[in-house]
Amino acid sequence: MKGNDNVARHMPDRNGGSELHEDAMTGDGRIDFEIIEGLFFAYRDFISDPDAILEKSGFGRAHHRVVHFVNREPGMTVADLLDTLKITKQSLARVLKELIDSGYIQQVAGPEDRRQRKLYPTKAGRELALALAEPQSRRIARAFEEMNANDRRAVIRFLTGMQNAKTE
Amino acid sequence: MKGNDNVARHMPDRNGGSELHEDAMTGDGRIDFEIIEGLFFAYRDFISDPDAILEKSGFGRAHHRVVHFVNREPGMTVADLLDTLKITKQSLARVLKELIDSGYIQQVAGPEDRRQRKLYPTKAGRELALALAEPQSRRIARAFEEMNANDRRAVIRFLTGMQNAKTE
DNA sequence: AAAATATGTCAACAAACCTGACATATCTTG
C-alpha cells in the first residue's frame, strides 16, 4: 500500500478513548434487522435472474422494467409509465427509444387525445417480457413451496403493506 | 415534436398485419406477476425512506449499505464486505473512503493477519445506521400490524427462500 | 387566440456500478 495512514494499529480492547463500536448493532429490539436484511438479499438475488438474459440483448434493468409494464398494461401512455416507474421523462426517453428502435415496443397516437403516445409490445417485446419473468417466477415458486395458501396470502399482504399509499 | 416518425397513426383494431399485443400479458397463469410487481413496488418504496436522511449527509445508497453491514458485524474485513454486497473492490473503495474520511467508519489492522483491514463504526457511524434503519423498521411494523406470528414467520421464510444458497 | 398539456430533445452532470492493470504489505510455503 502506498498511503499507510488512517490505519489504526492493533489495539484490541482499549483504543485511546476513541469511540469505536465493537459490538453488533442491535437497536434494542426496536429495529427489525431480520426483515431489512431479508429484503435486501431477496431483492438483490431476485433481480440478478434476468440479468443474464438482458445482456444478450444489450439491455439493462431499466429496459426490463419498461418492457414489463408495457406488456402488463398495453396501451398505457408515457405519462402512465413515468408515474409507475417514478423517474424523469429524460431518463425514460433513452431506454424507451432503444426499445422502440429495436422493435420491442411500438407507439400509437392516442385515438381520443392525439398528443398521447400509447405504448404496445410487439411480438418480440411480449416474448422478451415473458422470458425475463420466467426465472423470477420460478424463484418465487421455489420460495413458496411448502407454504400453504394462508402463508402465501400473508406474503402478498406484507408486500402490499410495504408500499406507499396511492395518491389519487 | 421534431421527428414525428415512428408514430403509428390511429389504427384501432387492425394495423396492417403488424404484430402488436393489445391484450395484457398473462403468462397463462404460469407467471406470478402479483409477487413480481409486489416486490418491485415494495422495494422501491422501502429504499426511498432513508434517502431524505442520506442527502443531508451527502451520501447515497451505496454508503447506506456499507454503514449498515459494518454496524451489524463490526470487525468485518473488506473482503467480507465485498462478498456481502457483491460488488467490486474498486466500486466499494470510493464509498468506503468517504465514510472513513467523514469519520463514520474506522479501519484497524487485523490482530492476527495484519494485511486485513477490520472495519468498525464510530459513534457517528452507529447513530447514522440506526437513523437510517428506523424509518424502514417503522414501515415494516406498519406492514406487519394485523398480522399474527404465523404470518410473520411466513414472510421471513419467503424472504429467505428467495435468496441464493450460500456458497460455502 | 391564449393557455395548458403530452411528449420529445438537447446539454450537462452525478451516482454507482464495471474492467483491467499495477503497487504494497504481509502471510504461507517450498
Add this chain to the structure above:
DNA sequence: CAAGATATGTCAGGTTTGTTGACATATTTT
C-alpha cells in the same frame, strides 16, 4: 530465506441509469 499467494489500495477509463434545466412541437382546452 526466497517465491508465490493473499488482502488491500489505487489509477485510468468506461457504462448504465438516474438527475436538472431549458426549450420545441403538436394538440387540446379555455
